[in-house]
Amino acid sequence: MNFLAHCLIAAKAGASRAIVRPTGQTAGHPTTGHGANPPTKTLAKRPSISALGSDLIPSISASRKAGGPFPTRPTPGPSAARLANGTGEIVGLHGGLIVGGLLGDFVKGQVPPAWPSALQWGVRLHRRIDAYSNTLPSIRQSCARFPAELRRFAPIFIDIIADHCLALDWADHHRDELKAFSAQCYVLATAQAHRLNGEGRRYLSWLIDQDLMSGYLNRSVMERGLLSITRRLARQHLNASLLNFMAGALPSLQADFRGYFPLLVKHGQQWVRDGLQNHLAEPAAGQVRGGAAASAGERGNA
Numbered sequence: 001m002n003f004l005a006h007c008l009i010a011a012k013a014g015a016s017r018a019i020v021r022p023t024g025q026t027a028g029h030p031t032t033g034h035g036a037n038p039p040t041k042t043l044a045k046r047p048s049i050s051a052l053g054s055d056l057i058p059s060i061s062a063s064r065k066a067g068g069p070f071p072t073r074p075t076p077g078p079s080a081a082r083l084a085n086g087t088g089e090i091v092g093l094h095g096g097l098i099v100g101g102l103l104g105d106f107v108k109g110q111v112p113p114a115w116p117s118a119l120q121w122g123v124r125l126h127r128r129i130d131a132y133s134n135t136l137p138s139i140r141q142s143c144a145r146f147p148a149e150l151r152r153f154a155p156i157f158i159d160i161i162a163d164h165c166l167a168l169d170w171a172d173h174h175r176d177e178l179k180a181f182s183a184q185c186y187v188l189a190t191a192q193a194h195r196l197n198g199e200g201r202r203y204l205s206w207l208i209d210q211d212l213m214s215g216y217l218n219r220s221v222m223e224r225g226l227l228s229i230t231r232r233l234a235r236q237h238l239n240a241s242l243l244n245f246m247a248g249a250l251p252s253l254q255a256d257f258r259g260y261f262p263l264l265v266k267h268g269q270q271w272v273r274d275g276l277q278n279h280l281a282e283p284a285a286g287q288v289r290g291g292a293a294a295s296a297g298e299r300g301n302a
Contacts (some may be wrong), residue, residue, distance in 0.1 A: 001133060002225075002266065004163040006101035006126050007185045008173060014269040015093030095188050097122040097272070097291045106200035120190060121275070125268055133256045133265050138260035142253055147245055150238060154227055157242070158253075164222035165257035167214070182213040219250075249276060 001008070100122015111120045133139055134155070142161075143154035150157070170178045185210045193201050207213070215221040223243065230238050 001129055002159040002163040002214055002216075003102055003105075003207070004182070005159075005166050005261070005264070006104060006129060007098050007213070008166065008181070009129055009265050009268040010097035010101035010125055011094070011123060011174070011181075012265050013272040014097040038268070049216075055257055064174050065222075088134055092116065092118045093121060093272075096120075098123055098185055099188045099192050100124070100126050103192065103196065105206070106196050112195070120193075121272070122260065125271060128271055129264055129268055133260070135272075136260050136263060138263070141258040142260075145249055145252060145256075147241055150242055150245065153229065153233065153235070153238075157226055160222055160225040160229070161250075161253050162261070163213075163216040163225075164219065165254045166261065167217040168254065169258070178214045178217060179211070182211060185213065244248060255291070 041232065088164070089104075096116060096118020099119055104126025105124045107123050111123045139158060142158050143151060146154040146157070165176060166173065174181055178182075189204060189206070193204055196204065212221070216225075225238075226242055227239055228247070230236050230242065
C-alpha cells in the first residue's frame with residue numbers, strides 16, 4: 001500500500017483499539033505503563049513505493065531557507081509516545097501509528113530502538129500491512145488483470161492505484177474530508193521528520209508541498225505515480241501499454257480494492273490489539289524478547 005492507505009489503516013487501528021487491562025483490573029481504571037515495546041514479528045516486505053518513485057522528487061531550490069517545513073532539532077509532537085506510571089496504554093499510540101504509516105517507507109532495516117515506542121509501532125504496522133497484502137487473493141486477482149508484460153511490476157502499480165481508489169471512495173471510510181485528514185497526517189509527520197535522513201526529508205517536504213495524499217483523488221496524479229515507477233525501473237517502453245490498460249481497467253481494479261481494503265484495515269486493527277494484549281500479559285519478558293526479535297527480524301528489511 002502507499003501513503004494514503006497506510007495512514008488511514010493506521011488511524012483506524014489506533015482509534016478502534018479496545019482499552020486493554022491487566023487481569024483483575026476493574027473497568028473504569030485506565031491502564032498505564034513503562035517500557036512497552038511494539039510487536040516485532042514482521043514478514044518480508046516488497047519494494048517500497050517511495051524508493052521506486054524517488055525520481056518524482058524535484059531538485060530542492062537553493063533558496064529554501066534553513067527554517068523550512070522541518071525542524072532540525074527534535075520537536076515534541078503529538079506522536080511522541082510516553083508511558084505513564086503503571087502498566088498498559090501507550091500515550092500517543094494513535095499519532096505514532098499514523099506517522100509510521102507515512103514515514104515507514106523511509107525507514108530501512110532495524111527500527112531505531114531509541115525512537116518513541118508509538119513511532120516504532122507505526123513503522124512495524126506499516127511493514128506488517130505491506131507483508132500481509134502480498135498474501136491476499138484479491139490483490140493477486142488485481143495483479144493478474146495486468147497484461148503479461150506489466151504483470152511483474154503489478155504489485156507496485158497496485159499500491160499507487162489503491163491510493164487513487166481510496167481517494168475516490170473516501171467518504172465511505174472516514175468522517176473527515178480527505179484534505180483535512182491529509183493535513184493532520186502532515187502535521188504529525190513534520191514533528192518527526194528530523195528522524196529521517198536528508199533524502200527522506202526532501203521527499204516528505206515535496207509530498208507535503210504537493211499535497212500528494214489528497215492529490216490522489218485526481219487520476220492524473222495516479223498516472224504520474226505509475227509512470228514514475230517505470231522511469232525509475234528504466235522501463236519507459238511499457239508506458240503506452242500501462243496507460244492503455246488503465247484506460248479500461250480502473251473499474252475492475254476499484255472493485256478489487258473494495259474487496260481487499262477492509263481486510264487490510266481489519267488486520268491492522270487486530271495486530272495492534274494483539275500487541276497491546278501481549279504486552280500487558282508479559283511486559284517484562286516482552287521487553288527483553290522484543291528488542292532481540294526486532295534486531296533479528298528487521299535486518300531482512302535492510
